[in-house]
Amino acid sequence: MKKQYLIPLLIMGALVITLAIRCSKGSSYGSSTNNNSNNTSSNTPTVTMQNMSFSVASLTVKAGTTVTWTNNDNVTHTVTADDNSFNSGDITAGHSYTKTFSVQGTFPYHCIYHSMMKATVIVN
Numbered sequence: 792m793k794k795q796y797l798i799p800l801l802i803m804g805a806l807v808i809t810l811a812i813r814c815s816k817g818s819s820y821g822s823s824t825n826n827n828s829n830n831t832s833s834n835t836p837t838v839t840m841q842n843m844s845f846s847v848a849s850l851t852v853k854a855g856t857t858v859t860w861t862n863n864d865n866v867t868h869t870v871t872a873d874d875n876s877f878n879s880g881d882i883t884a885g886h887s888y889t890k891t892f893s894v895q896g897t898f899p900y901h902c903i904y905h906s907m908m909k910a911t912v913i914v915n
């Protein structure tokens with residue numbers, strides 16, 4: 792076998808194995824489903840704080856989902872619910888905050904230092 796065919800073959804093999812594992816784990820979705828366009832995002836969604844804004848203005852998750860916020864700015868931010876039901880405290884540059892949303896509802900939040908930083912988590 793020629794050498795230049797070996798690498799594509801290996802990649803194909805890895806893909807087939809990956810797909811097989813995925814299908815066996817989530818057989819109810821069917822093998823042809825290959826989109827993430829449903830309303831809820833992944834199991835461990837991350838919101839980035841960058842350029843003085845939250846990267847996801849409106850994040851929809853299922854109850855029980857843990858959301859991570861990561862501060863990629865060089866200044867301190869917070870993740871503070873408008874109704875104060877949760878509050879990260881100071882998230883300094885490069886640090887993260889996680890919260891698990893167990894109750895359904897709509898949770899607008901903001902950064903206490905930068906009033907223009909606003910976003911919402913919707914829990915279904």
Ligand SMILES: [Cu+2]
Pocket residue numbers: 867868869902903904905908
């Ligand atoms: Cu801020």
